[in-house]
Amino acid sequence: MAEAIETKDLTLSYGDEVIIDELDLIIPKGEITVFIGGNGCGKSTLLRSIARLLKPKSGAVLLEGKAISQMSTKAVAKQLAILPQSPIAPEGLTVLQLVKQGRYPYQTWLKQWSEEDEKKVTAALLATGIESLKDRLVDSLSGGQRQRAWIAMTLAQDTEFLLLDEPTTYLDMTHQIEILDLLFELNEKEKRTIVMVLHDLNLACRYAHNIVAVKNKKVFAQGKPELVINSELVKSVFGMECEVTFDPLFGTPLCIPHGKGRYILRQKPF
Structure with a gap:
C-alpha cells in the first residue's frame, strides 16, 4: 500500500482536552478514504491537522514522507487542498x-x-x-x-490530495449523490487521493476504498468497507443496533438501523 499521508504518535487537543491521542494512521495513495465515527469523536479535528490547520500537541503528520510542519505554506498548498465544513464566500x-x-x-x-x-x-x-x-x-x-x-x-x-470535511452536509439526496459521484470520477480518472469526513455510513461504504472508524481518540478500525463494516462495529462506534446486509446495486455494506417504526408487509418491492 503506497503511503500518501501518515500520522505518527499524533496527539491533538483544544486547550487541555485531548481529542486524538497518539494516533498512528496511514492513508493510501490514489484512493478515497472516509473518516467515520460518532459526533465529537475527532474526525474533523484529525482532518484539520492533516491539512496543517491545527498544530499537534505532539507527534507528526507526514505528507509523502515529509513532515508537513516543516514545509512552507505554499509548498503544502501546491500538494494538498482542503474544503472545510460550510465555507462562506465574501x-x-x-x-x-x-x-x-x-x-x-x-x-x-x-x-x-x-x-x-x-x-x-x-x-x-x-x-x-x-x-x-x-x-x-x-x-x-x-x-x-x-x-x-x-x-x-x-x-x-491542482493538488494531488483533496481533503473534504462533510462535503454533503445540508444537501438533499440528489445533490449528495451528485457531489460524491463527482469526487469518485476525479479519483477514477485523475487518481487523486481524496480524504473525506462523512456522516452517512451507507454512502461512506459505497464510495470509499478505505474506511477509518474513529473512537476513543484512536483508530478503532481501518480497511475496505466490506471487511470492516459489520453490526458489531456499528454498535461499538455509534452505539446503534443494526443489521448489515449488502447494497443491491453496488454490493457494498448496507446498514439497516433497528428502531421503532411502522412494519408493512408488502407484496412487491418499491
Missing part, C-alpha cells in the same frame, strides 16, 4: 472569482496571472459542470451548485 463574489482563488499558491510578486492559471481554472469549471454559472454570484446558487463551486476552487489549486 459577499458579491462570482463563481469565477471564487475558483480563481485556488491559484493563489502559484502567484508571486514576479509571477502574476498566467495562461497556465487560466487553463487550470477553465478545467476546474468544466470538471465540476459549472462553466455556465461562472458569472453568477456564489450567494445566488443552490446548495449543490455552491458546493460544486467550492470543489472547483480546490481543483483549480
